[in-house]
Amino acid sequence: MDLHLKGKHFLITGGTRGIGRAIAETFADEGADVSLCARDDAAVQEAVASLQAKGVRAFGRALDVADEAALTAFVRDAAGHMGGLDGVVANTSAMASGTTAEDFEAAFRVDLMHTRAAAEAAIPHLERSGAGSIVAISSISGIEDYGYDGVSYGTMKAALFFYIKSLSRHVAARGIRANVVSPGTTLFPGGFWDKVRQEDPEGFAQNLAFNPMGRMATAEDIANVAVFLSSPRAGFVSGANVVVDGTATIRMQT
Template identity: 60%
Template sequence: MELGLKGKRALVTGATKGIGRAIAFGLAAEGCNVAVCARDAAAVRAAVAALKEAGVEGFGMTANVGNRPELEAFITGAAAALGGIDILVCNASALVDGAGEQAFRDAFEVDLLHTRNACEAALPWLERSGAGAIVSISSISGSEDYGFGYAAYGTMKAALLFYIKSLARHVAAKGIRANVVSPGTTFFEGGVWDQVKQENPDSFARALADNPMGRMARPEEIADAAVFLASARASFISGVNLVVDGTLTIRVQN
């Protein structure tokens, strides 16, 4: 299926590993020029070099997305380097564990407020695009409590669902779409579930058993959903929460 993404200009936050990296390179595979940010400068440089090797324009900047000036500098720099913005993917997450006040502050600033601030900063370019697309990466933890101790994490991921739905309705007349992808448990080397596998194999085995498919997602499987929602093939899809969990959740989606 031709997705109509060739030559589009995409920004992805938290894009040097895991789901974010898979999204960045999934977009590049469709011909998008891609800008990435993360806190690790060496990882950003490596990602940009790999994007250029893939045959597209790449731009990167070191940024803590919880710091609004740094986030806005990345968006402004990326728009200048790529000549505009057609796609914004807000992927970065604090991945905090627990229900303490600091956990809530961290999750609020990185998961929720970074998404809001990135969208506001990118909206002028997305409007000029004529076919702007926003994709926010939430989680099934925003809809169901799995008892992982992610009270702050799940709370902010749930807030993203409302924010993006409301945003989608407000920007629709400007030719901008906004959607959410909610991954289930996703495994990649160096990720959270890799750590659980190494440190608590019993918990990892139980997590696998919870999914009727008997496995976790690969980052590329989450990325495929995000790339589709960012594309012209999803031109009449906006304000939705696309759950990619291999039937892990048990509720009926609504």
């Protein structure tokens, strides 16, 4: 299926590894230009070179997404460099799972507030696109309780649902859509579950068994959904939370 993304420009936060990198690569495979940011400059430059090797334009910058001024400037500069902006995927997470004030602050600043900052900075550009899209990467931890030690992470992931739903209604008349993708357990090299597999094989086996399909998601499983939602093929989908968990959650996805 042609997603009609060739020549369009999408921006991904946390785009150098894992789900964010898979999203960036999938956009490029569809012929879209890509801008990305992450904290490590060498990783940013490597990702940009990899995307350019696919025959698309790419732009990147090292920054901390918790720095709203830096993130806002990046969105502005990426749109200027590429001649516009057609979509944003807010992917970065602090992965702060705990009960302390510090855990909540980190999750708030990165998972929630960076999504707000990226969206607000992008909206004027997305409006000019005529087919703008915002996608926030949340988690099934925002819809089911998996333990009090993960409360800071789950709380902010849940907050994304309300923010994006409200945003979607406010920007609909401006030709912009906004959706959430909520991954289940996702396994990729160097990621959280890869570390659990190496450091706690028993715990990894227990969490693997949590998945009725007998496996965890790949980063590409999540990327395929995020990129589709960003495309004109999903042009009447907005305000949705799309759960990509291989039936791991028990609740009805309403």
